Amino acid sequence: MAGASAILHRGAAVDAAAPAAAIRKAGTVRLEGLGKTYVSAAGKVVALNAIDLDICAGEIFGIIGRSGAGKSSLLRTINRLEQPSSGRVLIDGQDISGLDETGLVALRRRVGMIFQHFNLLSAKTVRENVALPLRVAGLPAAEIARRVEQALGLVGLSGKGESYPSRLSGGQKQRVGIARALVSRPEILLCDEATSALDPETTGAILRLLRDINQRLGLTIVLITHEMSVIREICDRVLVLERGELAEEGPVWQVFGAPQHDATRALLQPLQHALPEDLACRLRKDRRDPQDHAIVELGFAGLAVPDLARLARLAGDGPLRLVLSQIDRIQGRAIGKIVLALGPMTQPDAFAGVSDSMRVLGYVDSTDG
Ligand SMILES: Nc1ncnc2c1ncn2[C@@H]1O[C@H](COP(=O)(O)OP(=O)(O)OP(=O)(O)O)[C@@H](O)[C@H]1O
Numbered sequence: 011m012a013g014a015s016a017i018l019h020r021g022a023a024v025d026a027a028a029p030a031a032a033i034r035k036a037g038t039v040r041l042e043g044l045g046k047t048y049v050s051a052a053g054k055v056v057a058l059n060a061i062d063l064d065i066c067a068g069e070i071f072g073i074i075g076r077s078g079a080g081k082s083s084l085l086r087t088i089n090r091l092e093q094p095s096s097g098r099v100l101i102d103g104q105d106i107s108g109l110d111e112t113g114l115v116a117l118r119r120r121v122g123m124i125f126q127h128f129n130l131l132s133a134k135t136v137r138e139n140v141a142l143p144l145r146v147a148g149l150p151a152a153e154i155a156r157r158v159e160q161a162l163g164l165v166g167l168s169g170k171g172e173s174y175p176s177r178l179s180g181g182q183k184q185r186v187g188i189a190r191a192l193v194s195r196p197e198i199l200l201c202d203e204a205t206s207a208l209d210p211e212t213t214g215a216i217l218r219l220l221r222d223i224n225q226r227l228g229l230t231i232v233l234i235t236h237e238m239s240v241i242r243e244i245c246d247r248v249l250v251l252e253r254g255e256l257a258e259e260g261p262v263w264q265v266f267g268a269p270q271h272d273a274t275r276a277l278l279q280p281l282q283h284a285l286p287e288d289l290a291c292r293l294r295k296d297r298r299d300p301q302d303h304a305i306v307e308l309g310f311a312g313l314a315v316p317d318l319a320r321l322a323r324l325a326g327d328g329p330l331r332l333v334l335s336q337i338d339r340i341q342g343r344a345i346g347k348i349v350l351a352l353g354p355m356t357q358p359d360a361f362a363g364v365s366d367s368m369r370v371l372g373y374v375d376s377t378d379g
Pocket residue numbers: 048049050055056057075076077078079080081082083084236
């Protein structure tokens with residue numbers, strides 16, 4: 011695979027061992043005041059409104075939002091499948107709005123795309139599907155054959171060239187889609203809900219493949235999804251779209267750790283663990299008895315470290331029980347929460363400062379703790 015990646019990389023003699031970022035500088039995307047309004051017989055729909063964004067070369071950038079938020083519209087402006095109604099899209103500094111037919115063909119070679127439903131030609135073999143962009147570009151047959159084999163090797167499909175798509179699993183079909191996108195040696199890969207049609211295990215394998223390709227080739231990846239788990243798995247930064255507006259944007263650990271917008275909080279909700287039901291139904295707002303135990307939630311937003319020895323020291327001799335623990339490790343930072351039951355001798359305030367946030371959820375009988 012390393013050999014294949016060396017040859018697939020822009021510039022055939024590139025050493026696969028060299029850091030991709032040091033070799034590849036191309037692959038930046040800039041959106042300036044991007045707007046998209048659809049006009050149809052049913053009226054006007056504002057799909058995107060004044061989006062400003064910079065995507066760096068070599069990063070994996072995620073765009074998330076609820077259905078209808080404008081994700082597809084945004085992604086499709088990057089390779090001009092969609093023309094903006096206002097603002098500009100710049101690829102490596104070049105405004106793509108004025109490209110003629112020849113310029114558009116060249117742009118689509120630099121900006122590859124994969125799709126939720128793979129978009130493979132069922133009457134053609136895997137090899138023919140992957141070869142298609144190079145045939146359209148008029149490359150010599152020997153060069154096409156060489157590049158197709160390299161691309162199939164890169165996605166782990168060597169030996170499947172003569173198969174037809176109907177004989178492949180969903181994950182294999184998406185690998186063919188990725189090989190077809192990579193065969194033109196793009197600088198940017200757009201992924202349109204690339205794992206939404208796949209089961210969780212296959213999703214994980216495809217995401218690992220995308221991460222691997224990103225690291226080996228230094229390719230910029232821009233993906234859209236409605237699942238926060240996909241963003242958590244592979245993205246460096248994320249943009250949250252809500253009704254065509256930029257709700258928030260930042261490094262994944264920051265957006266997960268301290269979401270600023272209701273839309274982000276709603277998207278994160280499925281990843282949250284609720285308080286165990288048996289405890290939640292006994293929880294009281296106020297302390298009734300001096301012996302009651304306080305239920306305290308410590309939040310970790312990527313700055314503080316969950317230091318269990320320190321928590322135990324703060325609890326002294328009193329009981330300190332772990333009720334719930336949900337700590338994720340995202341980009342090397344602790345994100346999530348710990349819920350503790352504190353004995354009557356321990357003041358919740360003593361725990362202020364050990365985490366990024368602290369709140370008393372309520373009180374339970376000492377026997378419940
Ligand atoms: N060709 C079109 N004509 C008219 N309206 C459109 C068109 N394409 C998209 N829209 C509308 O624009 C808005 C944004 O759609 P878009 O597909 O970009 O959102 P999305 O976030 O990708 O949604 P989903 O997750 O459901 O695919 C929606 O209200 C949609 O109905």
